[in-house]
Amino acid sequence: xxxxxxxxxxxxxxxxxxxxxxxxxxxxxxxxxxxxxxxxxxxxxxxxxxxxxxxxxxxxxxxxxxxxxxxxxxxxxxxxxxxxxxxxxxxxxxxxxxxxxxxxxxxxxxxxxxxxxxxxxxxxxxxxxxxxxxxxxxxxxxxxxxxxxxxxxxxxxxxxxxxxxxxxxxxxxxxxxxxxxxxxxxxxxxxxxxxxxxxxxxxxxxxxxxxxxxxxxxxxxxxxxxxxxxxxxxxxxxxxxxxxxxxxxxxxxxxxxxxxxxxxxxxxxxxxxxxxxxxxxxxxxxxxxxxxxxxxxxxxxxxxxxxxxxxxxxxxxxxxxxxxxxxxxxxxxxxxxxxxxxxxxxxxxxxxxxxxxxxxxxxxxxxxxxxxxxxxxxxxx
Amino acid sequence: xxxxxxxxxxxxxxxxxxxxxxxxxxxxxxxxxxxxxxxxxxxxxxxxxxxxxxxxxxxxxxxxxxxxxxxxxxxxxxxxxxxxxxxxxxxxxxxxxxxxxxxxxxxxxxxxxxxxxxxxxxxxxxxxxxxxxxxxxxxxxxxxxxxxxxxxxxxxxxxxxxxxxxxxxxxxxxxxxxxxxxxxxxxxxxxxxxxxxxxxxxxxxxxxxxxxxxxxxxxxxxxxxxxxxxxxxxxxxxxxxxxxxxxxxxxxxxxxxxxxxxxxxxxxxxxxxxxxxxxxxxxxxxxxxxxxxxxxxxxxxxxxxxxxxxxxxxxxxxxxxxxxxxxxxxxxxxxxxxxxxxxxxxxxxxxxxxxxxxxxxxxxxxxxxxxxxxxxxxxxxxxxxxxxxxxxxxxxxxxxxxxxxxxxxxxxxxxxxxxxxxxxxxxxxxxxxxxxxxxxxxxxxxxxxxxxxxxxxxxxxxxxxxxxxxxxx
Numbered sequence: 001x002x003x004x005x006x007x008x009x010x011x012x013x014x015x016x017x018x019x020x021x022x023x024x025x026x027x028x029x030x031x032x033x034x035x036x037x038x039x040x041x042x043x044x045x046x047x048x049x050x051x052x053x054x055x056x057x058x059x060x061x062x063x064x065x066x067x068x069x070x071x072x073x074x075x076x077x078x079x080x081x082x083x084x085x086x087x088x089x090x091x092x093x094x095x096x097x098x099x100x101x102x103x104x105x106x107x108x109x110x111x112x113x114x115x116x117x118x119x120x121x122x123x124x125x126x127x128x129x130x131x132x133x134x135x136x137x138x139x140x141x142x143x144x145x146x147x148x149x150x151x152x153x154x155x156x157x158x159x160x161x162x163x164x165x166x167x168x169x170x171x172x173x174x175x176x177x178x179x180x181x182x183x184x185x186x187x188x189x190x191x192x193x194x195x196x197x198x199x200x201x202x203x204x205x206x207x208x209x210x211x212x213x214x215x216x217x218x219x220x221x222x223x224x225x226x227x228x229x230x231x232x233x234x235x236x237x238x239x240x241x242x243x244x245x246x247x248x249x250x251x252x253x254x255x256x257x258x259x260x261x262x263x264x265x266x267x268x269x270x271x272x273x274x275x276x277x278x279x280x281x282x283x284x285x286x287x288x289x290x291x292x293x294x295x296x297x298x299x300x301x302x303x304x305x306x307x308x309x310x311x312x313x314x315x316x317x318x319x320x321x322x323x324x325x326x327x328x329x330x331x332x333x334x335x336x337x338x339x340x341x342x343x344x345x346x347x348x349x350x351x352x353x354x355x356x357x358x359x360x361x362x363x364x365x366x367x368x369x370x371x372x373x374x375x376x377x378x379x380x381x
Numbered sequence: 382x383x384x385x386x387x388x389x390x391x392x393x394x395x396x397x398x399x400x401x402x403x404x405x406x407x408x409x410x411x412x413x414x415x416x417x418x419x420x421x422x423x424x425x426x427x428x429x430x431x432x433x434x435x436x437x438x439x440x441x442x443x444x445x446x447x448x449x450x451x452x453x454x455x456x457x458x459x460x461x462x463x464x465x466x467x468x469x470x471x472x473x474x475x476x477x478x479x480x481x482x483x484x485x486x487x488x489x490x491x492x493x494x495x496x497x498x499x500x501x502x503x504x505x506x507x508x509x510x511x512x513x514x515x516x517x518x519x520x521x522x523x524x525x526x527x528x529x530x531x532x533x534x535x536x537x538x539x540x541x542x543x544x545x546x547x548x549x550x551x552x553x554x555x556x557x558x559x560x561x562x563x564x565x566x567x568x569x570x571x572x573x574x575x576x577x578x579x580x581x582x583x584x585x586x587x588x589x590x591x592x593x594x595x596x597x598x599x600x601x602x603x604x605x606x607x608x609x610x611x612x613x614x615x616x617x618x619x620x621x622x623x624x625x626x627x628x629x630x631x632x633x634x635x636x637x638x639x640x641x642x643x644x645x646x647x648x649x650x651x652x653x654x655x656x657x658x659x660x661x662x663x664x665x666x667x668x669x670x671x672x673x674x675x676x677x678x679x680x681x682x683x684x685x686x687x688x689x690x691x692x693x694x695x696x697x698x699x700x701x702x703x704x705x706x707x708x709x710x711x712x713x714x715x716x717x718x719x720x721x722x723x724x725x726x727x728x729x730x731x732x733x734x735x736x737x738x739x740x741x742x743x744x745x746x747x748x749x750x751x752x753x754x755x756x757x758x759x760x761x762x763x764x765x766x767x768x769x770x771x772x773x774x775x776x777x778x779x780x781x782x783x784x785x786x787x788x789x790x791x792x793x794x795x796x797x798x799x800x801x802x803x804x805x806x807x808x809x810x811x812x813x814x815x816x817x818x819x820x821x822x823x824x825x826x827x828x829x830x831x832x833x834x835x836x837x838x839x840x841x842x843x844x845x846x847x848x849x850x851x852x853x854x
Contacts, residue, residue: 001823002569008399008831009572016838017395025458054388058844061387067842074836078791084595086844149783 019062063203064245065293073246081147083242085246091239095145097248098193099239100138102146105154108165112377114256115357116370120169122361123368128323131214133174133371134159135329136207138191156261162377166370174213176206197235197298200228202256203332207340210333214367215323216320216340226256231288235297245292253297262339263314268306282311282335301331307351309334318345320366325349325356327372349377382427383544384575387580387841390467393423401637402563407762411561413535416637420540424503431502434472434487435538441468443533444514446519450526458520465516469509476505481704504544506701510668512537515551517672524555532558541633545626547644552672554639561638571635576834578628581621583837585799588792589618592785597756597766599781607782609772614785616752620649623662642667649748649800652740653728654718656750665701669694684724691720702755707763711754720745 057283061067075083080100081093090102108116123130138156140148144153163173180190183205190202198206208221235253262278274281288300302309305328313319319342324334326346338344345363347356349372360368370377382389389488397419405411425432446464452458474482474825481495515536518524527533536558542549596603603611627644634641644664651657669680677690678792699712722728731740750767757763786793789838810820 001820001827003565005827005830006565006572007578009576009828009834010654012831012835013390013395013398016391020391056388057387057391058842061391064842067587067839068835071839071843074839079790080791082788084591084717148787151784211772290424 016062017023020057023060025057025066027275030192031380048059053365059314062293063130068241068293069244072244073222075243076247082151083202085242090151091242093147093248094139094188095147096188096193097140098188098191099195099237099243099248100144101196101239102151103154103158105152107161109375113165113169115377116165116171117169118357119368120171122357123171123365126361126364128360128365129367130171131174131210131367131369132163132171133175133206133210134163134166135373136177136180136187136190136370138187138196140187143187156367171370176209176371179209182201192235192237192253193248193357194240194251195298196239197237198329198332199251200256202224202235203329204256206333207336210369210371211337211340214322214369216322216337217316218340220258220260220302220339223256225259226323229255229257229258231255231297234288234292236292237298238296241293246374253288255300256336259340260339261315264338265312265314266302266309268303268309271303271306278335278339282338298331300329301335302346304328304331305348305351306346307348307353309346311338311341311346313339313342313344314340316340318330321345321364323347323360323363323365323368325368325370325372329373330371332346382699384626384633384839385841387458387838388426389423390838390841393419393546398399398636413558414531416540417531417538418539420535420543423540424538424543427501428500431500434476434505435508436504436534437535438469438508438512441465442515442537443527443530445516446526446533447528447723451520452816453520462516466513469513473505473509475499476501478700478704490813491543507545507548508537508543510665510701511551512550513541514548514668514672518551518555525551527555527558532533539634539639541637541639542641542715545623545630546667547627547630547641549634549639549641549664550668553642557639563636563638567638568636569707570630571637573830574632575629576632576830578625578632580830580833580837581625581628581799583625583840584833585792585796586618586621586625587840588789589621589796590791591619592793595785596781601781603769603781605770605772607785608766610758610782610785612749612766612770613755614752614793616649616749616755617793617800619752619755620645620800621796631666643660645802647802649745650741650802651744651748652737653714653722653727653744654747655722657744658715658719665698668738669698669785673697680723688720691714694721706760707754707757710760711751714747714751714754806845 012187024072058064083091085091091099092102094100096297120130137159138144139153140155141153142156146153159177163175167173180187185202185205190198190205192199204223204226208218210216211218211221227250231253233250233252235251237251240248240250254355258278262281263276264278264281265273265275266281267273282302284303287297287304290297290299296304298304318341319340320339322341323345324330324337324347326334327348327350330346334344345365347359349356352359382393384390400415400419405415419434422436424435445468449458450463462606480496480775481501483494483749486492487494487496488838497536515527515533519526519794527536534548536554539549539554542823592613592614595605597615624645631641631644643665644662644777646660646663648657648660650658674690674694677693678686679690680687682690695712695716696709697712698715699708699710702708702711726741753766754760754763757766811819814822
C-alpha cells in the first residue's frame with residue numbers, strides 16, 4: 001500500500017510541477033530573465049535573495065483558487081471560525097454564516113475632526129447643505145453572534161462617536177440605523193455574506209432613504225420600476241476570498257436595471273466618457289465575468305474605485321448638484337442615487353490626491369454628503 | 382529553503398527526484414555530485430552568501446579528515462583533532478556567539494564600543510556538529526576517511542538533514558555515500574515518512590504556533606488560562622515543529638537510499654527527565670554523549686566528577702541552542718534535574734503503576750517549565766509569564782483563551798493525541814486484523830494521508846503562518 005502512496009505522491013508532484021509551469025509561472029520566469037540586465041551572477045543573487053520565485057509561486061501555483069477553497073473547507077470542517085491574517089485583518093464567521101472583518105474600537109482622530117469641520121465651513125461659505133450618512137456596519141453586538149467568542153464588537157460605540165463629531169460640526173445626520181430598524185432590516189441582511197460591501201437591495205434601499213431625506217425627487221425610487229438581474233452563487237467578496245468557496249459558499253449577486261428611460265454621462269480620470277442608459281453608463285458588465293478570486297464583481301458598479309467620478313443626468317439638467325464622499329461600498333448606492341440628481345460628483349478620499357475641501361468649495365454644490373467608512377474618512381488637505 | 386514551502390514541494394523536489402532517478406539513474410558518482418549541487422542550492426536559497434561558509438567548512442573538514450587519517454597513529458593526531466574542533470567551534474562562535482559575548486562584556490564592563498551584528502548562517506549548529514563528527518569518527522576509526530572532497534561535502538550538506546538535523550553521524554552514513562542501494566520499498570517508506578512529517582509541521586506545529594506566538598507575543602495582558610494554554614501550545618509546537626522536520630528529513634533521506642537514525646520517540650510520554658532526553662532530539666543527545674560525556678569519563682566516575690561531567694554537557698547543550706541566557710538557564714535546569722535523578726535515583730525508586738501519573742505530571746511540569754524559559758525573550762519575561770500563569774499578572778483585556786479554544790480545539794486535541802503513541806497502537810491493532818479488513822484499513826490510511834497532505838499543501842499555498850523554531854539553531 002505504501003507503494004501506491006508513493007505513486008500518488010509522485011503524481012501529485014508531477015501535476016503540481018507541470019501545472020504550475022503552464023499556469024503562468026513559466027511566463028513570470030521568462031519575464032524576469034529577459035528583464036534582468038545585471039549578468040548571471042547578479043541574476044542568481046537577486047532571484048535567491050528577493051524570494052521572487054517564492055512569492056510568484058504562491059500566486060501562480062497550479063489551481064491556486066482550488067487550493068484556497070480546500071483551505072477554507074478544511075478550516076470549516078475543523079471548526080475554525082476566525083482568521084487573523086498577517087496583514088492584521090481579522091475575519092470572523094457569524095452565527096448567520098456570514099463573514100465579517102473585526103475592527104478595533106475607533107475614535108475620530110484630530111485630523112479627521114479637523115477635516116470634518118473644514119468641509120462644513122466650506123459648505124457654509126457656498127450655501128450647500130451638509131449631510132452625514134451614518135451607515136450601519138455589517139455586525140452589531142446586540143444582533144450579531146460571532147462564532148468566535150473572543151472577538152469583540154465595537155461597532156456601536158464607533159458609530160456613535162463618529163456621528164457625534166459630525167453633529168457637533170453642524171452636519172445633518174441621516175441615521176440609517178434608525179431607518180433600518182423601522183423598516184425591519186437587520187445588519188447582516190444589508191451586506192453580502194462574504195463581503196463587507198452591502199447588497200444591491202440594501203444599496204437601493206439606502207439610496208431611497210437618502211433621496212427622501214436630502215430632498216431629491218423620489219418618483220424613480222420605486223422598486224417596481226426596476227428589473228433585477230440575479231447572478232446566482234457567483235460572488236465571492238473580500239472576506240470570502242481569504243477562505244475560498246467552501247467556507248461559507250458564495251453569494252448571489254444582483255443588479256437593478258431601470259425600466260424607465262434614462263440618459264446619463266459619466267466621466268472620470270483616465271477613462272473615456274461613457275454615455276447612454278443607466279445600465280450602459282454606470283454598470284461595467286465585464287466585471288461580472290472576471291476571475292472570482294482576482295477581481296471583484298462589485299466593480300460592476302461604476303467600474304470600481306476611482307478618485308473622482310462625475311455623473312450627469314441629461315434628463316434632469318436642473319436637478320440638484322450633489323457631492324458625495326464615498327468609498328467602495330458607496331458605488332452601489334451612488335448608482336441608484338444618480339437618476340434623482342442633476343449632477344452627482346463622487347470623491348473617494350482614499351485615492352483623491354487634491355484638496356477635497358477646496359474641491360467642495362469650488363463646486364457650487366447644493367448638497368454635500370459624507371458617506372464613507374471610518375477608515376477612509378478625512379485625509380489631510 | 383524549508384521543506385514546508387511551496388518552492389521546495391513544487392519545484393525543488395520534483396526536479397531533484399527527476400534528475401536523480403531518471404537522468405542520472407545507476408550512475409552513482411554523478412548522482413552524488415548532483416545531490417551535492419542540489420544541497421548547496423537548497424542551502425543558498427534565501428541567503429546565498431552563506432554557502433561560502435558551508436563550502437569553507439567542507440574543505441576544512443575534508444583536509445583535516447585526510448590529515449587525521451594520515452597521522453592517526455602518531456602524536457599529532459590528537460593535535461589535529463583539537464585543531465579541527467577548534468576550527469569548527471571557532472566558526473560557530475564567530476557567527477553565533479560573538480555578538481552575544483561582546484554584548485555581555487560591554488554591559489558588564491561598561492565599556493563603550495560598537496557590537497557588530499552578525500547574521501547567523503542557517504543550520505550552522507547542525508552542520509558544524511556533523512563536520513566535527515566526520516573528523517572525530519575518522520580519528521576513532523569509526524568511519525573510513527573520505528578522499529573525495531565532494532563526498533565530504535555531500536555528507537555535511539546533504540539537504541534532507543542540512544538545516545535542522547537529525548545530526549547524522551559520519552559512521553551512520555559513511556558506507557551509504559558511495560555504496561547505498563535505493564529500493565522501491567525504501568522510497569515508499571520515505572514518502573510515507575515525509576508525508577507524516579509534513580502534516581506534523583504544517584497542520585499541527587504551525588497551528589500551535591498561532592496560539593503560542595499569539596499569547597507569548599501579546600502586547601496586551603493575557604489571562605492566567607490563556608498563559609497556560611500558550612505554554613501547552615508551545616510545548617506541542619516545538620515537538621511537532623522539530624519532530625515533523627526530522628520526519629521529513631529522515632523520509633527524504635530514505636527516498637535517496639540514506640538511512641538516518643531516529644531523532645524523536647514520543648518524548649511526551651516520559652516519566653522521568655532522563656527518559657525524556659532519551660526520547661527528545663536523540664541525535665543531539667547521542668552526539669554529546671559520545672563525543673563529550675563519555676570522553677569526560679561518563680557516569681563511571683566519582684560523584685563530584687559525574688556532576689562536573691553533567692554540568693559541562695548540559696551547559697553546552699543549552700548554549701548549542703542559542704546565544705541567550707535563557708538557553709543557558711534551560712540547559713542548567715536539565716543539569717540540575719538530571720543530576721538529582723542520577724544521584725538520588727528517585728524515578729527508579731517510585732516504581733509501580735500508582736506512581737506513574739505522579740512521575741508523568743512532575744516530568745511534564747519540568748519539561749514545560751523548561752520550554753517556558755526556552756521560549757521567553759529573556760529571563761525576566763519568563764518570570765513574568767510564570768507569574769501570570771498563577772494569576773499574579775495584570776488584569777487581562779479581552780478573552781484570548783476563548784478565542785483560541787473556539788478556533789483551534791480540534792487541532793489542540795489532535796496535537797495532544799498524536800504526541801502520544803496513538804498511531805503505533807492503532808497500527809498494531811490493524812496488523813492483528815484478518816487480511817480483508819486490514820486491506821480496507823490500509824486503503825483508508827493511504828487515502829486519508831493523501832487527503833491530509835493536500836489539505837496541508839492548501840495551508841502552504843494560502844501562506845498561513847509558517848515559522849520554524851530550529852531554523853536558526
